[in-house]
Amino acid sequence: MNLRIPGPTPLPPDVQQAMGREMVGHRDSVFQKLLGEVMAQLRHFYQTQSDVLVLTSSGTGGLEAAIVNAMSPGDGVVAVSCGAFGERFAAIASAFGGQVERIDFPWGSGLDAARVARALEGRDETDLLLTTHNETSTGVLNDLAAIADVLGSLGRRRPLWLVDAVSSLGAADLPMDAWGCDMVVSASQKAWMAPPGLAFIGVSQRAWTRMAQATCPRFYWDLAAAREYAVKGQTPFTPAVSTLFALQTSLLRMRGEGLAVIVDRHRQLSKQLREGLRELGLRLLASDVDASPTVTAVCLPEGVSAVDVRRELAARHGVVVATGQGALKNTVLRIAHMGYCSSVDIDRVVTALKAVLQGRHDC
Amino acid sequence: MNLRIPGPTPLPPDVQQAMGREMVGHRDSVFQKLLGEVMAQLRHFYQTQSDVLVLTSSGTGGLEAAIVNAMSPGDGVVAVSCGAFGERFAAIASAFGGQVERIDFPWGSGLDAARVARALEGRDETDLLLTTHNETSTGVLNDLAAIADVLGSLGRRRPLWLVDAVSSLGAADLPMDAWGCDMVVSASQKAWMAPPGLAFIGVSQRAWTRMAQATCPRFYWDLAAAREYAVKGQTPFTPAVSTLFALQTSLLRMRGEGLAVIVDRHRQLSKQLREGLRELGLRLLASDVDASPTVTAVCLPEGVSAVDVRRELAARHGVVVATGQGALKNTVLRIAHMGYCSSVDIDRVVTALKAVLQGRHDC
Numbered sequence: 239m240n241l242r243i244p245g246p247t248p249l250p251p252d253v254q255q256a257m258g259r260e261m262v263g264h265r266d267s268v269f270q271k272l273l274g275e276v277m278a279q280l281r282h283f284y285q286t287q288s289d290v291l292v293l294t295s296s297g298t299g300g301l302e303a304a305i306v307n308a309m310s311p312g313d314g315v316v317a318v319s320c321g322a323f324g325e326r327f328a329a330i331a332s333a334f335g336g337q338v339e340r341i342d343f344p345w346g347s348g349l350d351a352a353r354v355a356r357a358l359e360g361r362d363e364t365d366l367l368l369t370t371h372n373e374t375s376t377g378v379l380n381d382l383a384a385i386a387d388v389l390g391s392l393g394r395r396r397p398l399w400l401v402d403a404v405s406s407l408g409a410a411d412l413p414m415d416a417w418g419c420d421m422v423v424s425a426s427q428k429a430w431m432a433p434p435g436l437a438f439i440g441v442s443q444r445a446w447t448r449m450a451q452a453t454c455p456r457f458y459w460d461l462a463a464a465r466e467y468a469v470k471g472q473t474p475f476t477p478a479v480s481t482l483f484a485l486q487t488s489l490l491r492m493r494g495e496g497l498a499v500i501v502d503r504h505r506q507l508s509k510q511l512r513e514g515l516r517e518l519g520l521r522l523l524a525s526d527v528d529a530s531p532t533v534t535a536v537c538l539p540e541g542v543s544a545v546d547v548r549r550e551l552a553a554r555h556g557v558v559v560a561t562g563q564g565a566l567k568n569t570v571l572r573i574a575h576m577g578y579c580s581s582v583d584i585d586r587v588v589t590a591l592k593a594v595l596q597g598r599h600d601c
Numbered sequence: 602m603n604l605r606i607p608g609p610t611p612l613p614p615d616v617q618q619a620m621g622r623e624m625v626g627h628r629d630s631v632f633q634k635l636l637g638e639v640m641a642q643l644r645h646f647y648q649t650q651s652d653v654l655v656l657t658s659s660g661t662g663g664l665e666a667a668i669v670n671a672m673s674p675g676d677g678v679v680a681v682s683c684g685a686f687g688e689r690f691a692a693i694a695s696a697f698g699g700q701v702e703r704i705d706f707p708w709g710s711g712l713d714a715a716r717v718a719r720a721l722e723g724r725d726e727t728d729l730l731l732t733t734h735n736e737t738s739t740g741v742l743n744d745l746a747a748i749a750d751v752l753g754s755l756g757r758r759r760p761l762w763l764v765d766a767v768s769s770l771g772a773a774d775l776p777m778d779a780w781g782c783d784m785v786v787s788a789s790q791k792a793w794m795a796p797p798g799l800a801f802i803g804v805s806q807r808a809w810t811r812m813a814q815a816t817c818p819r820f821y822w823d824l825a826a827a828r829e830y831a832v833k834g835q836t837p838f839t840p841a842v843s844t845l846f847a848l849q850t851s852l853l854r855m856r857g858e859g860l861a862v863i864v865d866r867h868r869q870l871s872k873q874l875r876e877g878l879r880e881l882g883l884r885l886l887a888s889d890v891d892a893s894p895t896v897t898a899v900c901l902p903e904g905v906s907a908v909d910v911r912r913e914l915a916a917r918h919g920v921v922v923a924t925g926q927g928a929l930k931n932t933v934l935r936i937a938h939m940g941y942c943s944s945v946d947i948d949r950v951v952t953a954l955k956a957v958l959q960g961r962h963d964c
Binding site for chain 2 (some may be wrong): 239241243245246247248249254255257258259260261262263264265266268294295297298300302329330333334335425427433434435439454455456457458462473476478479480481484552558560
């Protein structure tokens with residue numbers, strides 16, 4: 239099967255095998271070494287000297303953890319959104335009592351940093367800024383370097399900056415410290431090539447300081463407790479041990495390949511897929527400038543159902559892709575190229591899609 | 602290795618293998634079938650016609666989900682506690698704004714239903730009653746049938762009843778519907794013989810009704826969303842797919858053995874271990890009446906360090922047990938017999954402990 243949905247992504251064979259390891263206790267030395275190694279590797283890919291903590295949850299749990307640790311009810315929140323996951327991040331902040339102002343960009347476009355700057359400058363105070371690095375619903379990579387510049391110029395009025403990097407980190411460049419991100423969330427089943435069940439959260443020193451005052455109720459997501467336990471190579475609650483074994487294995491693979499090479503490979507895969515889709519006469523949802531290195535959204539010809547094409551791709555060609563989300567559900571296909579993916583996989587997707595679309599044309 | 606801690610517990614070989622299965626998409630038919638089957642099996646072991654939902658988190662996440670879905674800030678909560686996990690359940694309710702009255706019983710004792718009844722009758726109104734079925738920190742199984750009787754006699758003043766069954770369900774009898782439990786939480790890495798990373802929560806009709814009014818903020822734990830997705834064989838957020846494959850396999854094993862046989866086997870294992878420990882001249886923390894079928898806490902002789910004995914058991918005999926919790930940390934060992942455990946495993950524990958204690962005596 240050629241699993242080309244934007245997570246869970248395919249497991250390399252050694253990662254798959256690592257899932258089948260004998261269980262160990264989570265208060266034992268084997269586990270302490272495991273967690274310590276995984277956290278150190280995550281810091282490398284996050285390009286940070288700060289803590290990167292591991293939570294047992296999906297990526298959305300990681301986003302909730304960021305909000306409830308950083309926010310107090312009533313806090314002013316600016317949420318930048320250009321798709322379903324930007325909306326979700328904003329919805330979480332609203333659910334926990336944030337006064338959320340959304341800055342929306344059209345689905346398929348990336349954010350415009352100048353507009354974000356104007357919005358921030360026009361407000362009395364903003365406690366939190368929420369951004370999505372890679373918008374999985376539309377295949378857009380937002381220019382967060384530009385946001386880093388905007389925040390750098392705000393001085394003392396700078397909000398705490400929370401980044402959803404669930405479907406970018408490990409495949410795209412996101413230097414947390416250099417860009418001054420305060421909380422950065424990712425998840426195991428995306429570019430990290432491990433099964434779902436673990437979220438990661440990088441936390442800056444500024445975020446730790448803010449957290450001490452933040453009053454949203456929290457228990458399972460309490461990052462202060464997570465840090466306290468992490469120092470001794472443990473987690474406050476029983477972690478997904480097997481998934482950590484898998485992640486340890488995939489992180490070693492990633493170190494072997496190297497971050498720069500990984501980032502370049504993903505860019506190349508995106509380019510290859512976009513060229514292949516254009517050759518089929520299809521329109522791409524995002525521009526080349528906004529294009530995501532991990533997932534590509536392609537518009538199908540008028541009258542062709544994405545749900546039907548998706549079904550045929552799976553049934554006849556063993557290629558599993560995703561349909562669009564929200565209003566794009568039946569007009570867009572999303573094809574992922576994150577993590578364990580080669581140019582051969584992309585070639586197979588394009589060839590299969592060509593066959594399915596020609597088959598429909600012949601009917 | 603003879604992993605005898607109260608979770609994570611050892612994996613049967615076929616469960617271990619199931620973890621290494623190829624990844625599948627969580628919106629695909631394979632997954633829909635998987636989740637549907639797992640939920641049906643869980644309902645069997647919960648002995649309920651109600652929903653049993655699956656969350657990607659540890660058991661503590663499941664307890665938090667119960668609280669934030671059932672409770673509004675300011676609600677009156679009675680929390681019955683006889684150990685660390687009873688305290689944790691109460692602490693979660695407090696963290697989210699519950700007005701918590703704790704009814705504490707000594708560590709090593711079970712609850713006294715008459716005292717709980719008097720406390721409930723002496724209060725104006727109680728919104729939630731929290732109880733722990735199996736107190737993992739002390740090896741005590743609480744008599745929840747007696748609590749069911751107490752609640753049955755309260756009529757309209759009956760609180761919503763939340764049960765922590767993390768370390769009992771799947772090994773002990775807990776007929777959710779017959780006893781009238783409203784929310785019952787368990788977790789994959791305990792008697793269910795699967796890796797950690799999944800929590801389960803059974804939800805009564807009364808609980809669903811209450812939930813519609815409960816105002817604690819929630820997003821990741823939103824059970825109404827989980828139920829809405831469960832109807833179509835899905836989860837709102839990416840679930841721990843591999844762990845669900847493992848759980849599917851272990852549930853099939855459990856159905857093969859049968860609930861009554863499983864419950865009896867655990868009682869026998871507890872009895873065998875307690876007799877073996879008494880023959881070593883050791884005192885058991887819980888009485889025979891209160892004794893847990895899944896974990897046994899044993900007091901070490903004066904001056905013998907539980908931390909040291911634990912280390913020697915692991916290093917010399919490959920037997921991994923847990924020390925006590927809280928004040929019992931260095932005086933008590935906790936030995937688990939939940940899930941994948943046979944009388945041979947128990948025999949090995951007792952033999953190894955005998956050797957370690959004799960070795961210390963000889964020094």
